[in-house]
Amino acid sequence: MRRTAPSMATMDDYLRQYGFIFILGIVAVLVPASVLMVSYLGTKIRARPFRPNPIKYDTYECGMDTSGTVRWERFNVRYYRFALLFLLFDVEVVFLFPWATQAGALGWGAFGAILVFVALMLVGWAYEWRRGGMEWDETLPQPAAEALPEPAAVEQAAA
Amino acid sequence: MGLSARDLLLVSPELALVVLAIVIVLLDLVLDRKGFVLAVGIAGLAVPLAAALGLWAIVADGGPEMAFHGALVVDAFALFFKLLIVGILGLLLLSSADYIERFSPHQAEFVALVLLSAAGLMLLAGAADLIAVFVSLELASLPVVALVAFSKSERSIEAGIKYLLLSGLSSAVLLYGFAFLYGATGTVRLVALDPALPTIATMLPAAGGALPFGGFAVLLGVVLATAGFGFKLSMVPFQMWTPDVYEGAPTPVAAFLATASKAAAFAIVLRLFYTALGGASADWSIMFAVLAAVTMTVGNVVAIAQSNVKRLLGYSAIAQAGYMLIGVAAVASDGGSLLGAESVLFYLGGYAAMNLAAFFAVIAITNATGDDRIEALAGVGRRTPLIALVLAFALISLTGIPPTVGFMGKLFLFNAAVSADLAWLAVVGVLNSVVSAYYYMGIVRTMYMREPAEPRRIGAPVTAWVAMGVATAGVAVLGVWPAWLLDIARTAAGSLVP
Amino acid sequence: MMLIHFELLGAGLFCLGVYGVLARRSGVMILMAVELMLNAVNVNLVAFAAFRDIPTATGQVIAIFVITIAAAEVALALAIIMRLFRSRGSVNVDQIDLMGG
Numbered sequence: 001m002r003r004t005a006p007s008m009a010t011m012d013d014y015l016r017q018y019g020f021i022f023i024l025g026i027v028a029v030l031v032p033a034s035v036l037m038v039s040y041l042g043t044k045i046r047a048r049p050f051r052p053n054p055i056k057y058d059t060y061e062c063g064m065d066t067s068g069t070v071r072w073e074r075f076n077v078r079y080y081r082f083a084l085l086f087l088l089f090d091v092e093v094v095f096l097f098p099w100a101t102q103a104g105a106l107g108w109g110a111f112g113a114i115l116v117f118v119a120l121m122l123v124g125w126a127y128e129w130r131r132g133g134m135e136w137d138e139t140l141p142q143p144a145a146e147a148l149p150e151p152a153a154v155e156q157a158a159a
Numbered sequence: 160m161g162l163s164a165r166d167l168l169l170v171s172p173e174l175a176l177v178v179l180a181i182v183i184v185l186l187d188l189v190l191d192r193k194g195f196v197l198a199v200g201i202a203g204l205a206v207p208l209a210a211a212l213g214l215w216a217i218v219a220d221g222g223p224e225m226a227f228h229g230a231l232v233v234d235a236f237a238l239f240f241k242l243l244i245v246g247i248l249g250l251l252l253l254s255s256a257d258y259i260e261r262f263s264p265h266q267a268e269f270v271a272l273v274l275l276s277a278a279g280l281m282l283l284a285g286a287a288d289l290i291a292v293f294v295s296l297e298l299a300s301l302p303v304v305a306l307v308a309f310s311k312s313e314r315s316i317e318a319g320i321k322y323l324l325l326s327g328l329s330s331a332v333l334l335y336g337f338a339f340l341y342g343a344t345g346t347v348r349l350v351a352l353d354p355a356l357p358t359i360a361t362m363l364p365a366a367g368g369a370l371p372f373g374g375f376a377v378l379l380g381v382v383l384a385t386a387g388f389g390f391k392l393s394m395v396p397f398q399m400w401t402p403d404v405y406e407g408a409p410t411p412v413a414a415f416l417a418t419a420s421k422a423a424a425f426a427i428v429l430r431l432f433y434t435a436l437g438g439a440s441a442d443w444s445i446m447f448a449v450l451a452a453v454t455m456t457v458g459n460v461v462a463i464a465q466s467n468v469k470r471l472l473g474y475s476a477i478a479q480a481g482y483m484l485i486g487v488a489a490v491a492s493d494g495g496s497l498l499g500a501e502s503v504l505f506y507l508g509g510y511a512a513m514n515l516a517a518f519f520a521v522i523a524i525t526n527a528t529g530d531d532r533i534e535a536l537a538g539v540g541r542r543t544p545l546i547a548l549v550l551a552f553a554l555i556s557l558t559g560i561p562p563t564v565g566f567m568g569k570l571f572l573f574n575a576a577v578s579a580d581l582a583w584l585a586v587v588g589v590l591n592s593v594v595s596a597y598y599y600m601g602i603v604r605t606m607y608m609r610e611p612a613e614p615r616r617i618g619a620p621v622t623a624w625v626a627m628g629v630a631t632a633g634v635a636v637l638g639v640w641p642a643w644l645l646d647i648a649r650t651a652a653g654s655l656v657p
Numbered sequence: 658m659m660l661i662h663f664e665l666l667g668a669g670l671f672c673l674g675v676y677g678v679l680a681r682r683s684g685v686m687i688l689m690a691v692e693l694m695l696n697a698v699n700v701n702l703v704a705f706a707a708f709r710d711i712p713t714a715t716g717q718v719i720a721i722f723v724i725t726i727a728a729a730e731v732a733l734a735l736a737i738i739m740r741l742f743r744s745r746g747s748v749n750v751d752q753i754d755l756m757g758g
Contacts, residue, residue, distance in 0.1 A: 080739065084732045091728035094721055109163070123181055130188040290719050297726045301733055308737050313744050319737050320750060324687050327730055328678055331694035334723060335671060338698050342705035347715055 085128060092121060169226035169233045170285075171210040172241050173278045179203040180274040187267030197256055200270045204249050207281075211241045223654055225287065229348055232287040239504060239651035240284035240426045247419045247511050248277050254519045254626035255411035258526060262309060269309060273415060276302035280423035284430075289337045289347040292427055293330070296391070299423065300326050303416060307408040318407025325390060325400045333387025339380030352435040381436065381443065388431075391424035394484065395454040398477045402465075405473030410525065413469060414518035417476045418511040425483060425507060429500050432487065433655045440490045444579070447488035452587045455481025459594045468521055469531050471598065472514075475557060478595060479510060485572045485588055489579040497652040498578055502571035504648035505641070509564030512633030513556040519627045520550035523619040533602060538611025546619060547606045549627050554599040556634045559592045564637035571645070663704030670697035682749045684738045688731065695727045 042048035099106065099114050128134055167174060183199055215238045218224065223234035252270065259266045279299030286292040304326060308319025337347075344352050389397040405413040432443055458478030465471040483506055489499030523546050524539055525531045540547040556563035569592065573585035619627075637644055670693055677690025699720040706716025742748050 080735070084735055087728055088732050091725050094725055098718075098721070120181075123185065127184055127188065290722060293719070294722055294726065297730070301726075301729055304733055304737070308740070316737065316741050316744060320684055320734075320741055323730075323734050323737060324678075324684065324691065324750070327688070327691040327734070328694070331671075331674065331691055331698065334695065334698040335701070337719075338667075338701040338705065341716065341719070342701065345709055347719070 081133065085133065089121065089125070166226045169214070169224055170231060170282075172207040172214070172245070173281050175203075175206040175210055176274050176278040176281070179206070180271040180278070183267050183274070184271045193264055193266055196266045196270050197252060197259070200274065201249060201252050204245055204252075208242070208245050208249075211238055211245060214238055215242070218654075219650075227291075230288050230291045231282065231285045233285055234654035235651045236426070236430065236654045237281075237285035239647065240422055241281045243422055243508060243511060244277050244280050244284070244419050247415070247422075247515065248273065250515055250519075250626045250629055251411055251415055251419075253622045254414075254515075254522055256622040257620050258409065258411055258522055265309075269306065272302040272306050272309075273412075276300075276306070276415070277419060280419055283423045284426040286427060286430075287349050289341060289349070292349075292431070293334060293337065296333070296427070297330060299420065300330070300391075303412065303420065306412040306415070307404055309412065310409050312407075314407040315409065316407075318404045321400055321407075322404045329387045329390030329397065332383050336380045336383025336385075336387060339376045339383065343376035343380060349430060349435040381439075384431065385443075385446070388424060388428050389450070392421065392428065392480050392484070393477045394450055394480055395457045395477065398454070398457070398480075401477055402470045402473035405476065406467055406470045406531075410469065410518060410522045410531075413472070414515060414522070417472065417514050417518065421476070421480065422507045422511065425487070425503055428487060429503065429652075429655060433490070433497075433500060437656060444488050444490050444581075447484050448581055448584050451481050451484030451488055452584060453481075454478070454484060455588065455591045457481075459591050459598075462595070463598050465598070466533055467531055468525075468533050468536065468602065471533065471602070472517065472521070475595070475599075476514075478591065479514070479557070481591070482569060482572055482588060483507065483510070485576050485581075485584055488584065489572075489575040489581055496578070497649075497655060498571075498575040500652040500655055501645070501648050502568070502575045504651055505571055505645050506568035508644050508648070509556075509568040509634070509637050509641075512630050512637065513553045513563065513565055516549055516627060516630035516634055517553035517557065519623060519630060520546050520553065523623050523627070524550070524617060526619075527617040533605055535612070536602060536605050537609035538606070539617070540607035542611050542615065543617035543619075546617065546627070549631050551603045551606065552631055552634060554603055556638070558596045558599045560596075562635070562638045564634050564641065567638055567641040571641075660704060660708045663700055663708075667697045667701040667704070670694070670700065673697075684734075684741065684748045684750045687750065688734050688738070692727055692731065695723055699723055 039048065043050055095117060096114065099110060103111070179200065182203070183196055186199065187193070187196060214233055215235070218233060218235055218238060223232055225232055251273070259269050262269050276299050279295050279297070279302070282295035283292065283299055286295050304319055304323045307322050308316050340352065341347055346352060386397060388394075390400070393401040404416065408416070432440070432447075436443060455478045458474050458476075458481055462471055462474035462478065465474060483503050486499045486501075486503035486506065489502070521531070524536065524543070527543075528535050539550075552563070556565035559565045559569040561567075569588065573588055576582065576585040576588070674690045674692075674694030674697060677693060678687050681687050681690060702716035702719050702723075704716075706713055738748055
């Protein structure tokens with residue numbers, strides 16, 4: 001067992017790549033900040049018209065009229081079922097990735113094994129589908145609002 | 160790489176169970192009638208049974224086989240547990256025929272989850288590397304979590320959440336231990352761990368070779384892994400979940416946990432410590448001896464105060480785990496004799512029979528009365544003489560009174576302890592058996608001496624009678640003629656040490 | 658970067674997880690603490706694999722299995738916790754006392 005990383009050069013290269021992400025982050029902050037700054041200065045020197053109305057001040061929500069507030073809005077409980085399903089199928093795909101990077105070298109035997117794995121996933125998918133797990137069930141007995149914690153309860157739990 | 164026909168043949172019992180579970184779920188999706196589920200499940204068990212018997216014949220001739228590049232081993236030891244688990248599964252499905260009606264229309268899911276969990280347990284018995292141990296352990300426990308929470312009752316959900324959180328905690332601890340074992344030895348293969356152990360002293364010069372297990376990292380790994388497995392074994396101090404889960408879970412699930420789950424957990428503990436850490440047996444033998452003494456004492460003493468029969472069976476399961484830990488601890492100092500492992504295997508077989516008989520009788524009675532307090536057993540001896548007899552016989556066996564398998568099993572365990580210079584442990588075991596007689600016989604007294612609250616007779620479906628009959632016959636036959644199971648257990652334990 | 662750094666990170670995360678399991682009352686929070694413990698193990702495994710004389714992928718393979726199994730565990734847990742909430746109106750596990758355990 002060695003006490004330092006296998007090759008410090010590779011390790012440092014690897015960490016250095018985070019430097020690019022850091023630089024990207026700075027650029028990502030600077031661009032909108034400078035645009036806002038230019039816009040603000042434009043108002044100051046009266047190069048920009050200033051005619052406010054309620055629609056302009058509304059929160060942008062894909063062009064739809066906004067509904068509710070942005071504070072502790074309750075999600076419909078039905079979303080959780082889809083989130084759970086997504087989580088499961090999404091994470092199981094992690095097994096496909098190592099195979100995919102080496103698919104050529106591993107040959108048909110591994111391809112067969114992966115097919116079995118995908119077939120098992122399909123069984124799970126078929127079960128969800130036939131059981132109505134992917135329906136937007138309007139007749140769910142509990143209304144969404146009651147099926148989720150009160151904001152107070154969540155804050156209490158987090159405390 | 161990839162799948163080979165030989166690998167698939169070697170895991171055919173598990174494969175058959177998984178395919179059976181999938182077939183049941185898919186059939187349930189396309190068919191409207193639900194009655195077929197149990198019949199298909201029980202009939203389908205013939206395939207894994209035949210596969211395991213066939214593999215036994217192969218292994219008996221040609222020695223152990225490795226599958227999937229050494230991740231799984233198919234030897235007499237693994238097959239002993241596979242056969243035991245298939246047997247338990249068959250009886251359990253038979254006995255719960257009318258119990259699972261209450262889960263309608265989800266009987267198919269219930270049966271499929273039980274089958275998947277059993278497949279995990281069977282893989283666990285044959286796991287030969289740490290990855291396989293972890294994955295099969297989770298395959299075994301996640302379906303059980305769902306099964307524990309299967310009833311609509313609040314107690315069931317509570318038990319489910321308790322089992323889930325503690326099981327998640329225990330597997331995290333277990334994994335942390337595995338990480339250290341892997342880090343210290345550089346291998347995940349159980350057979351390779353032992354030769355790799357001496358190198359730890361060179362890896363950690365500060366620790367030197369003086370520490371138990373040859374190094375601090377391995378010591379940490381072993382302790383954490385023992386804690387993780389201790390949860391599955393309901394070993395003190397990791398037993399807190401047992402009574403709650405037994406009480407809250409559907410009774411067949413509790414029976415499954417008490418017999419099949421426990422058997423597979425003992426299988427992997429025996430394999431890990433005998434095969435992978437056999438060289439350090441002097442170090443862990445005393446650890447298990449102390450744990451065994453504490454576990455059986457706590458289980459038995461707390462069981463006395465119980466008023467719910469399922470809870471009482473939970474504490475009884477803790478105490479029985481303590482007895483079996485005696486066998487794990489009783490490794491001969493020269494490492495030559497496998498008397499301890501052998502007696503654990505024998506006791507697990509007998510324990511499955513007597514515990515299943517007790518659970519089947521409780522299922523039949525509580526199904527009729529809808530009340531699982533010990534009070535409600537009053538006068539059952541008059542309301543249903545035969546079921547009461549089954550329960551009484553099973554409890555006599557659990558106490559360890561001849562002519563039952565419980566007596567024989569304890570005899571072998573205590574004998575193994577004495578021959579491994581752990582006579583004090585055998586004495587603790589005998590004292591505990593005396594304590595346990597108090598509460599086991601208390602139930603028998605309630606059944607026969609007390610007046611029934613209502614005179615209505617209690618019946619049971621034919622399938623439940625068959626299950627009770629087989630389990631009781633097992634208790635009696637093994638009690639008077641234990642030699643054949645002991646021979647099989649000796650063969651199985653023999654393959655632990657290469 | 659030394660192996661001990663990764664070990665300390667792993668141990669720290671693991672202890673945070675244990676603290677979370679012991680101190681939190683909400684079932685969801687306990688679950689997150691358990692996930693933290695599993696990720697601490699992953700850090701350890703990957704580090705152990707990378708620092709071998711001949712680096713192997715074994716540790717990473719275990720980590721992949723841990724991640725997927727943890728996801729399955731979370732899905733199951735959230736499903737049960739949602740049911741607990743429907744029947745109880747709370748996700749706190751310290752209110753679980755029907756059986757006095």
